[in-house]
Amino acid sequence: MAIVNLEHIEVTPGVCGGRPRIAGHRITVADIAVMYTKMGYSLEEIAGKYDLPLASVYAAMAYYFEHREEIDRRLREDAEFVEVFKQQHPSKLQTKLQKMRNE
Template structure:
């Protein structure tokens, strides 16, 4: 008989972080771990240290990402777009005083 084990390290709570998947017991989103890996070239060990989580939690987040890649990639694109909009608004408001 084969038993499939589940690792319960990722949770989704509609009342936390917009219902995005997080490492259980934290507000650290799976996409935070993913973006640290992809955009900042951090290793799982560095991420565990940076965010004060276990290596198992980092790997669980990465495994969850790869199981739900299309959905989470869309979420990442949206987060990057929002950050770019804020950056442009901030830069625009700083330069507006120069033009007045």
Template sequence: MATQQYRIVAAEDSEIHGEPHIEGSRVTVQDVHARVEKRGLAPERVAERYNVDIADIYEALAYYHNNPEEMRRVEQRHERAAAEARARSSLAPPDN
């Protein structure tokens, strides 16, 4: 029987901003989740766009749901970074 090799690099082993990602790529689990489950893109389309196997997309989604605390920390880090960037920006939305 063949042994399944998983291709998700966990956050603690990741060199991509400490985020879990698909091994051999810069595609993060968070980005896959956002595109498929939040934006409604088809997993096949995301796989084509990033030039990864469709199995990698489904594995990333499974990882997201199997590691809720880790993914919550990643999302909070993203939210803090976005808030800090907005606070530093000198751009203001137009007046209506």
């Protein structure tokens, strides 16, 4: 286990896919970054919602900005994987609902 950014961020092989996360939690730096940059949550809201130390949430954003290209690339790859998976494995429920609508 590698501790990064003092005691707030850690990277552990086999935990959360080895992605950087809030120490002692399974909430990744990418999760915090998405909530803040894309969903519009304030850092204080994130800390309160998930019962995290505010310093850890700020450390996660500092880590994100230091490693932004890598984290954003991984988020894009994850999203692409999901799209390919959805195309290769269509939802049985969605297929059934579509069939019902067309009847």
